[in-house]
Amino acid sequence: MTNNVFSPSEAGLGIHIITYSYTNEIGCSNTISQSVLVYDASSTDLSIELISPVNAPNLTNSENIIVGITNEFFNNATAFDVSYSINGGETITESVTQTIEPNETFNYTFSETADLSEVTTYEIIVSVIESNDMNLEDNVYTDSIENYGNLMLMPEGIDNEITTCQVNFCDNGGLNENYSDNFSGVVTFYPENEDNMIRLTIVSFALDYSDYFNIYDGNSINAPSLGNYNGFSLNTDDEFTSSADDGSLTIQFNSGSYTNDNGWEALISCYSLTPVLALSQASFNFGETNLEIPTEANSFVISNSGEGILNVVSSVKVMVIKMLFWL
Missing domain, CATH: 2.60.120.290 (Spermadhesin, CUB domain)
Structure with a gap:
């Protein structure tokens, strides 16, 4: 401040706090402060976030990486780079020529897709790089994306x-x-x-x-x-x-x-549902008598009368045996 006049050129680029103090004739005083931002005519402030992919089942080996870039400043932003990396691997960088006006968001889809086919959680880091960006704190965004599988x-x-x-x-x-x-x-x-x-x-x-x-x-x-x-x-x-x-x-x-x-x-x-068992897949005897079962038959008749135990020996699981009796 010079003679109570704020000079941006003297203050330089950045945020400056101007404080005004006043005391009246009876000694009462107060102060008020205000932030003043001094920026270059070419300054920008771009922020970025991950739009896609999101947590989902059956992610593939060619997933699109989509980011949202927002112009947080007063000047148009044109010509900048965006990048992404997955789990600390190779950084993929691409150039964007789109002009983004103040307070607008542009969604950019990377031309190089990502392999997210393994059933696991991925750490995806996206960033935006612009040479005149005066606020670097919102230039990087990290998210965890999970492939749930089937x-x-x-x-x-x-x-x-x-x-x-x-x-x-x-x-x-x-x-x-x-x-x-x-x-x-x-x-x-x-x-x-x-x-x-x-x-x-x-x-x-x-x-x-x-x-x-x-x-x-x-x-x-x-x-x-x-x-x-x-x-x-x-x-x-x-x-x-x-x-x-x-x-x-x-x-x-x-x-x-x-x-x-x-x-x-x-x-x-x-x-x-268990299919009908062909009786030739099992052996049967009634009492002391071995029963002769025709090939591919699915039913048979025990013609002799009297008491006895029906024994069934099968190589597959038998779910139901239906028996009919008549006098």
């Missing part, structure tokens, strides 16, 4: 249908975050093969007591209910298997607006 998140809406025989299934928060408040979704799982039935096996389960996980034995919420669950009412390895004609199970999930929890993880698989 994982399906609970979808919103009511018209969701999935055909599968192998998928990990969890709430919309993924494996590491709580599910959302005010969530509502319905999904129906169908088996890949006509003679299979969908089976749901619980891995973990933790809901707020005001939220509900409903299971239906069929392809809609109008099918017979297999139970309405909340809190910690399901345990690891609890199983639900469809008995519907099409082998489907329907899951409905609703959360409230107050509190939430870790949610659930479950395995969706297919249960194969």
Whole structure:
């Protein structure tokens, strides 16, 4: 300050605090301060954040890296570099010629994609480099992105249908975050093969007591209910298997607006109905008599009467033996 006049050229570039003090004729005094920024006409301030990818299942070996660059300053920003690196590996740098006006954000997609196919967590560091950037604190952004693998998140809406025989299934928060408040979704799982039935096996389960996980034995919420669950009412390895004609199970999930929890993880698989055993795959005897079974037969008659024990020896698991008696 010279003669109570602030001179930007004398103060130089940067932020300066100007303090004004006043004392009146009876001795009362006060002060007030104000920050003044002195900047060059070519100065900029660019910030950056990672837009994509996000935590998700089934990330690939060619994921797009998308960043958002915001012009935080008063001047247009043109011609700058952006870069990214993954887990401390090679830094990929590309040049951007886009002009970004003050207070605007430009999303840039790198031409070089990233391999995120391994099921793990990746540390991605993105940065923006501009020679006249006067604030370097917001030029670098770090985020952790997880590839969940073969994982399906609970979808919103009511018209969701999935055909599968192998998928990990969890709430919309993924494996590491709580599910959302005010969530509502319905999904129906169908088996890949006509003679299979969908089976749901619980891995973990933790809901707020005001939220509900409903299971239906069929392809809609109008099918017979297999139970309405909340809190910690399901345990690891609890199983639900469809008995519907099409082998489907329907899951409905609703959360409230107050509190939430870790949610659930479950395995969706297919249960194969046991085929009819050809009797030639087993040996039978009734009492002391060995029974002769025709090749590929699936039934036979014990014609003699009397008491005895029917013994069955099979190389495969026998689920059901049906026997008919008549007088």
